[in-house]
Amino acid sequence: MRESEQILLAHGGGGELTQRLIVEHVLPRLGNPLLAPLADGALLDPVAGRLCLTTDSFVVQPLVFPGGDIGRLAVCGTVNDLAMMGARPLALSLGLILEEGLPLATLDRVLDSIAAAAAAAGVPVATGDTKVIERRGAGGLLINTTGLGELRPGATLGAERVAAGDLLLINGGIAEHGLAVLSVRQHLEFATDLVSDLAALDELAALLIATCGENLKFMRDPTRGGLAGLVCDLAAAAGLGLELDEAAVPILPAALATAELLGLDPLGIANEGKLVAVVAPAAAPRALAALRAHPLGGRAALIGRCLRAAPPLAELITRGGGRRLIARPYGEDLPRIC
Amino acid sequence: MRESEQILLAHGGGGELTQRLIVEHVLPRLGNPLLAPLADGALLDPVAGRLCLTTDSFVVQPLVFPGGDIGRLAVCGTVNDLAMMGARPLALSLGLILEEGLPLATLDRVLDSIAAAAAAAGVPVATGDTKVIERRGAGGLLINTTGLGELRPGATLGAERVAAGDLLLINGGIAEHGLAVLSVRQHLEFATDLVSDLAALDELAALLIATCGENLKFMRDPTRGGLAGLVCDLAAAAGLGLELDEAAVPILPAALATAELLGLDPLGIANEGKLVAVVAPAAAPRALAALRAHPLGGRAALIGRCLRAAPPLAELITRGGGRRLIARPYGEDLPRIC
Numbered sequence: 001m002r003e004s005e006q007i008l009l010a011h012g013g014g015g016e017l018t019q020r021l022i023v024e025h026v027l028p029r030l031g032n033p034l035l036a037p038l039a040d041g042a043l044l045d046p047v048a049g050r051l052c053l054t055t056d057s058f059v060v061q062p063l064v065f066p067g068g069d070i071g072r073l074a075v076c077g078t079v080n081d082l083a084m085m086g087a088r089p090l091a092l093s094l095g096l097i098l099e100e101g102l103p104l105a106t107l108d109r110v111l112d113s114i115a116a117a118a119a120a121a122g123v124p125v126a127t128g129d130t131k132v133i134e135r136r137g138a139g140g141l142l143i144n145t146t147g148l149g150e151l152r153p154g155a156t157l158g159a160e161r162v163a164a165g166d167l168l169l170i171n172g173g174i175a176e177h178g179l180a181v182l183s184v185r186q187h188l189e190f191a192t193d194l195v196s197d198l199a200a201l202d203e204l205a206a207l208l209i210a211t212c213g214e215n216l217k218f219m220r221d222p223t224r225g226g227l228a229g230l231v232c233d234l235a236a237a238a239g240l241g242l243e244l245d246e247a248a249v250p251i252l253p254a255a256l257a258t259a260e261l262l263g264l265d266p267l268g269i270a271n272e273g274k275l276v277a278v279v280a281p282a283a284a285p286r287a288l289a290a291l292r293a294h295p296l297g298g299r300a301a302l303i304g305r306c307l308r309a310a311p312p313l314a315e316l317i318t319r320g321g322g323r324r325l326i327a328r329p330y331g332e333d334l335p336r337i338c
Numbered sequence: 339m340r341e342s343e344q345i346l347l348a349h350g351g352g353g354e355l356t357q358r359l360i361v362e363h364v365l366p367r368l369g370n371p372l373l374a375p376l377a378d379g380a381l382l383d384p385v386a387g388r389l390c391l392t393t394d395s396f397v398v399q400p401l402v403f404p405g406g407d408i409g410r411l412a413v414c415g416t417v418n419d420l421a422m423m424g425a426r427p428l429a430l431s432l433g434l435i436l437e438e439g440l441p442l443a444t445l446d447r448v449l450d451s452i453a454a455a456a457a458a459a460g461v462p463v464a465t466g467d468t469k470v471i472e473r474r475g476a477g478g479l480l481i482n483t484t485g486l487g488e489l490r491p492g493a494t495l496g497a498e499r500v501a502a503g504d505l506l507l508i509n510g511g512i513a514e515h516g517l518a519v520l521s522v523r524q525h526l527e528f529a530t531d532l533v534s535d536l537a538a539l540d541e542l543a544a545l546l547i548a549t550c551g552e553n554l555k556f557m558r559d560p561t562r563g564g565l566a567g568l569v570c571d572l573a574a575a576a577g578l579g580l581e582l583d584e585a586a587v588p589i590l591p592a593a594l595a596t597a598e599l600l601g602l603d604p605l606g607i608a609n610e611g612k613l614v615a616v617v618a619p620a621a622a623p624r625a626l627a628a629l630r631a632h633p634l635g636g637r638a639a640l641i642g643r644c645l646r647a648a649p650p651l652a653e654l655i656t657r658g659g660g661r662r663l664i665a666r667p668y669g670e671d672l673p674r675i676c
Contacts, residue, residue, distance in 0.1 A: 010669025012397075014562025015606070017669050019571075037497070037575070040419040040558060041392030043489060046385075053486055054379030055431035057469045059350075081378040093393035095433070095482040129482075131395045133674065136474060144433040144467075146484035148391055151381060159375070220378060224352025233357075237375070268353070331348025331355050336471065 007102040007139065012132025021130065025104065029111040030118070034091065034126040042126035044091055050151040052087035054078060058143040061336045063106060066180045067196030070143055071113030073272060073338060076200045077223070078147040079121045083205035084219045084275065086155025091126035092118060093146045098132045101139030110141060121200045123147075155209050159237035161217040167284045168242070168304040169277045171204060171297040172197065173250040174227055178269035178337050179258045194254050199273030204296050208277055211290040215283035221275050223338055225329055228267040230276055231304070231314040232328035241309025244326065247319045250299045267316070268329040270337045278306065345440040345477065350470025359468065363442065367449040368456070372429065372464040380464035382429055388489040390425035392416060396481045399674045401444060404518045405534030408481055409451030411610060411676060414538045415561070416485040417459045421543035422557045422613065424493025429464035430456060431484045436470045439477030448479060459538045461485075493547050497575035499555040505622045506580070506642040507615045509542060509635040510535065511588040512565055516607035516672050517596045532592050537611030542634050546615055549628040553621035559613050561676055563667055566605040568614055569642070569652040570666040579647025582664065585657045588637045605654070606667040608675045616644065 010017045022038065034042040058074045068076075075092065082089045094114065098107065118125055126148075176197040183194055201221060208216050218238075222230040227249070235242045244267075251266055259266040273296065279287045284302060291297030314326040348355045360376065372380040396412045406414075413430065420427045432452065436445065456463055464486075514535040521532055539559060546554050556576075560568040565587070573580045582605075589604055597604040611634065617625045622640060629635030652664040 008669065009673045012673065013667060013669045014567055015667035015669055019666065039423060041390045041423045043423065044389040044391060046388055048384060050384055051382040052379045053382060053429055053431055053465050055433050055465055055484055056467045057433040057435050057482060059435065059469045059471050085377060085379045085381065091391055093391055093484045095393050095395040097395050097397065097480060127391050127393055129394045131397045133397050142435060144395060144482035146393060146431045148486060229352055328357065329351060329353035331351045331353055335347045335350065
């Protein structure tokens with residue numbers, strides 16, 4: 001590859017080369033009236049509601065994986081964090097940290113993905129920043145996306161609203177993102193049809209808010225730490241016990257087989273297109289019906305319940321009818337998964 | 339150093355170790371009611387005005403330099419980007435990307451700096467994210483800070499408002515940040531009393547807006563690319579010629595000597611506590627007086643003017659009375675300077 005087709009340290013200097021990178025590669029793909037002035041920031045029109053700010057850095061390896069790439073992951077991940085807070089996305093910021101040696105073709109592909117995902121979610125990349133760091137290996141790419149949103153009318157979410165008796169729903173099968181990334185990273189050709197579940201959950205979240213109103217208590221996407229991390233966090237934050245029914249948690253046979261082969265607990269594996277919603281029992285049937293009627297919720301299921309318990313722990317009712325404590329994963333089975 | 343005193347890859351897994359890192363190191367330093375719930379994002383109260391969103395990643399090496407460190411740099415840099423847009427900071431997000439092997443003591447020091455700088459600027463770190471990437475060398479640290487602000491009443495800024503005859507002011511001497519970082523990085527002991535000019539420019543910006551009203555046309559901080567990059571960008575964006583008087587541009591004798599020794603043009607070297615303001619001529623005397631009355635503006639000066647010119651280029655009137663074109667720096671003399 002010619003040097004002119006790669007990122008150089010000098011692309012990060014804030015000079016002529018930085019300018020060309022922005023004008024020739026970024027603006028043609030992401031350009032919009034907010035970003036185009038290339039000012040120190042973007043000015044947005046006033047909004048009436050409460051604001052939501054959320055940030056996430058993405059360090060996934062490899063940059064492209066079955067079902068997506070780091071660009072789409074960054075946009076969907078941040079849109080999803082806003083969605084889980086009950087907010088409608090208004091604008092994203094994009095911080096690119098490029099490694100020297102990154103092929104410009106890879107950057108272009110990632111920028112195309114960012115553009116497509118942002119357009120699909122109806123949210124502009126309003127402001128950005130580009131830095132370059134020294135070569136590490138083949139030339140990588142890190143992304144920070146920060147999202148600004150406006151709280152949707154009717155959203156009253158928070159772990160403190162969750163009560164004993166409330167029910168846990170999920171919109172589909174678990175562990176697909178983590179296992180899909182792992183399968184390519186380890187050059188394992190075993191589970192070739194597993195793809196990441198990467199998706200923007202904004203519509204689904206809006207649907208639940210509209211369907212359930214204040215009977216929707218809490219939403220979160222089980223990304224790093226998986227479903228296990230989510231239920232442990234929620235039990236502690238709500239001060240309640242949680243019970244998950246293993247037999248009710250949707251999982252593709254291929255995902256289950258791959259996780260078993262690798263000795264990984266699917267409950268601890270990252271998802272990127274799943275949400276867990278906690279609803280009052282009265283709203284559960286219509287919430288489940290609403291999820292199942294959406295393309296991202298065809299396999300939605302009721303997977304558990306909240307109950308009074310001290311100390312507030314999460315338990316799994318196993319397929320065999322036994323019970324075991326669910327532990328928050330200690331470190332990580334899968335580094336750089338998102 | 340014991341392994342328990344360093345960042346491990348497992349600290350980035352979203353599990354128990356991530357939780358401990360946040361609870362034991364981040365929250366005691368940065369904790370506030372917005373951050374404390376550790377939700378997917380922070381909910382902020384509604385504001386009346388236009389919103390400003392700005393993002394910046396910080397990759398400076400070394401992490402600690404004369405006059406500051408990467409933590410204070412990140413907070414001040416983002417506060418300054420908001421300030422230059424005419425906005426009052428409302429909230430910051432903090433994306434930490436840690437390298438395996440980073441001493442926890444270094445992380446703590448950087449977090450302390452972030453906390454102190456955020457408190458001084460009166461802005462909460464409202465939401466955050468932590469990732470860990472593989473060891474590169476001694477263990478480094480990258481930071482993204484994204485800022486949300488509200489446009490100050492009376493701020494009407496933009497390159498398109500700049501007109502022929504408008505004047506350029508700066509609040510003090512140039513090139514100190516870049517040269518201070520370079521001096522420690524290269525183990526050069528020559529210019530030992532040079533320290534970074536790193537500072538939050540929020541008060542100064544508010545003062546200029548209050549003093550000049552709509553006679554204040556444009557503000558920007560000459561960071562990467564230095565004053566040269568700023569005037570080249572502004573000339574192009576405003577479609578005007580710019581003239582800088584070399585003799586009027588403040589620079590410490592130590593900075594000038596160091597730059598000359600290294601063969602670097604001080605105009606192209608990064609600053610982190612300087613702003614350039616463009617004002618209508620009628621407002622220049624009171625703007626200059628306001629700057630000089632502030633601790634960060636004691637050496638403020640009128641350094642140039644805008645004029646009708648085609649093509650719109652920036653020129654330097656040299657100390658000797660000659661003229662030369664100011665070119666946007668091509669790549670970077672000083673990689674990873676901010």
